[in-house]
Amino acid sequence: xxxxxxxxxxxxxxxxxxxxxxxxxxxxxxxxxxxxxxxxxxxxxxxxxxxxxxxxxxxxxxxxxxxxxxxxxxxxxxxxxxxxxxxxxxxxxxxxxxxxxxxxxxxxxxxxxxxxxxxxxxxxxxxxxxxxxxxxxxxxxxxxxxxxxxxxxxxxxxxxxxxxxxxxxxxxxxxxxxxxxxxxxxxxxxxxxxxxxx
Amino acid sequence: xxxxxxxxxxxxxxxxxxxxxxxxxxxxxxxxxxxxxxxxxxxxxxxxxxxxxxxxxxxxxxxxxxxxxxxxxxxxxxxxxxxxxxxxxxxxxxxxxxxxxxxxxxxxxxxxxxxxxxxxxxxxxxxxxxxxxxxxxxxxxxxxxxxxxxxxxxxxxxxxxxxxxxxxxxxxxxxxxxxxxxxxxxxxxxxxxxxxxxxxxxxxxxxxxxxxxxxxxxxxxxxxxxxxxxxxxxxxxxxxxxxxxxxxxxxxxxxxxxxxxxxxxxxxxxxxxxxxxxxxxxxxxxxxxxxxxxxxxxxxxxxxxxxxxxxxxxxxxxx
Numbered sequence: 001x002x003x004x005x006x007x008x009x010x011x012x013x014x015x016x017x018x019x020x021x022x023x024x025x026x027x028x029x030x031x032x033x034x035x036x037x038x039x040x041x042x043x044x045x046x047x048x049x050x051x052x053x054x055x056x057x058x059x060x061x062x063x064x065x066x067x068x069x070x071x072x073x074x075x076x077x078x079x080x081x082x083x084x085x086x087x088x089x090x091x092x093x094x095x096x097x098x099x100x101x102x103x104x105x106x107x108x109x110x111x112x113x114x115x116x117x118x119x120x121x122x123x124x125x126x127x128x129x130x131x132x133x134x135x136x137x138x139x140x141x142x143x144x145x146x147x148x149x150x151x152x153x154x155x156x157x158x159x160x161x162x163x164x165x166x167x168x169x170x171x172x173x174x175x176x177x178x179x180x181x182x183x184x185x186x187x188x189x190x191x192x193x194x195x196x197x198x
Numbered sequence: 199x200x201x202x203x204x205x206x207x208x209x210x211x212x213x214x215x216x217x218x219x220x221x222x223x224x225x226x227x228x229x230x231x232x233x234x235x236x237x238x239x240x241x242x243x244x245x246x247x248x249x250x251x252x253x254x255x256x257x258x259x260x261x262x263x264x265x266x267x268x269x270x271x272x273x274x275x276x277x278x279x280x281x282x283x284x285x286x287x288x289x290x291x292x293x294x295x296x297x298x299x300x301x302x303x304x305x306x307x308x309x310x311x312x313x314x315x316x317x318x319x320x321x322x323x324x325x326x327x328x329x330x331x332x333x334x335x336x337x338x339x340x341x342x343x344x345x346x347x348x349x350x351x352x353x354x355x356x357x358x359x360x361x362x363x364x365x366x367x368x369x370x371x372x373x374x375x376x377x378x379x380x381x382x383x384x385x386x387x388x389x390x391x392x393x394x395x396x397x398x399x400x401x402x403x404x405x406x407x408x409x410x411x412x413x414x415x416x417x418x419x420x421x422x423x424x425x426x427x428x429x430x431x432x433x434x435x436x437x438x439x440x441x442x443x444x445x446x447x448x449x450x451x452x453x454x455x456x457x458x459x460x461x462x463x464x465x466x467x468x469x470x471x472x473x474x475x476x477x478x479x480x481x482x483x484x485x486x487x488x489x490x491x492x493x494x495x496x497x498x499x500x501x502x503x504x505x506x507x508x509x510x511x512x513x514x515x516x517x
Contacts (some may be wrong), residue, residue, distance in 0.1 A: 017472050017475050017476040116351065150321050179472055183280070187208070187282065192478065
């Protein structure tokens with residue numbers, strides 16, 4: 001895919017001083033140990049998969065960066081960010097409620113499941129969520145805009161940009177430990193950093 | 199490190215032009231020295247036994263150590279700065295030239311050596327001070343503690359000038375000149391080495407303060423060399439006498455301090471994240487490995503000055 005860092009592969013650092021065993025272990029998990037579906041039911045999975053495809057479309061990737069499996073793993077392990085939003089139920093309940101409300105919203109408006117809609121219609125529906133312009137009564141227990149921004153969008157972006165392929169895309173070097181950076185001024189670059197082509 | 203401090207990494211076009219001019223002049227000097235007709239090879243002389251020749255040899259050695267320290271230090275730090283100004287190559291060229299000339303001359307100190315490499319070192323060092331002052335002043339905050347800590351070090355180019363001055367002095371001493379800069383040579387060299395020790399100690403004080411004196415050994419280069427400088431100055435400023443044993447011993451300790459400093463800085467690099475395996479970062483962000491030998495070089499010059507000062511006395515008695 002076309003990026004501002006052509007030819008940059010953060011995984012080339014695998015055996016360099018930039019990576020240590022902890023980094024290698026974590027990245028090996030992200031690359032090779034994509035978790036199976038354990039928490040969401042098939043309908044919820046399909047809905048979430050359709051949402052993630054619109055939040056972070058990856059038409060240029062032959063193999064997209066997986067997002068839904070990691071949300072499922074998070075819910076299965078019930079390990080969130082370490083805090084709870086004051087206006088939302090606990091993690092698992094919030095996701096289940098939100099997904100159910102979104103499915104209901106799609107059916108109310110278009111008489112179909114979200115995944116079956118055209119992408120333009122899906123985008124319009126997600127924009128309505130972001131504007132808190134919703135009709136389903138199920139949103140009474142969960143604020144639609146808050147669910148969209150705080151849960152759907154932030155979680156998907158977090159998982160996407162945790163993947164080394166996304167690091168290649170944005171020229172990110174991975175953890176600044178053990179090897180950090182020396183040349184910190186504007187337009188300065190250490191030899192072990194990605195080279196930007198402008 | 200905050201970004202405001204690191205801002206404006208690039209020098210202006212005028213500074214780059216000046217830097218290019220400085221580099222051009224330095225390279226011209228290097229070429230002039232290299233292309234000058236080599237002296238016919240003489241039979242190797244026996245090791246100098248004359249005190250003057252021995253002192254001149256020590257002074258050449260001191261100049262060589264300072265030049266080697268400047269060469270490795272500026273190579274490392276200017277590589278870190280990406281050689282953004284062409285002038286940043288000049289100290290590498292000049293220090294290499296001075297190092298070669300001093301090592302060659304140290305082997306036969308009584309033989310005439312070209313003054314060009316040492317004169318160039320003085321000039322490049324002085325120009326370097328100007329560039330480093332400019333580097334500090336053009337950063338946001340100007341002459342602030344943060345810029346003195348993290349911008350181009352003001353004291354570093356002076357070491358190259360000192361290498362040049364000791365090389366020039368060694369030439370004169372080797373030829374038996376009784377005075378340097380209209381002063382008895384022992385006194386002139388004693389005061390110069392003392393000033394160099396105090397200046398280098400001040401730089402160590404500044405940068406070790408930046409490092410919060412986290413290791414008690416960091417006080418040593420702040421505490422020992424100034425005392426040595428004071429003993430040296432007191433000994434050589436007065437009438438010529440036999441060198442004080444205390445001054446000689448203190449300078450010897452200062453010389454060993456330079457060697458110990460390299461070992462301690464190597465340990466400091468090992469203690470950084472990733473240690474020596476992560477040398478590509480830690481050699482640059484850790485304590486500077488080439489800095490401490492400056493103390494050894496200056497202490498050596500100081501001991502040569504003590505010997506010459508005593509010799510000045512004997513000469514006067516003989517007259």
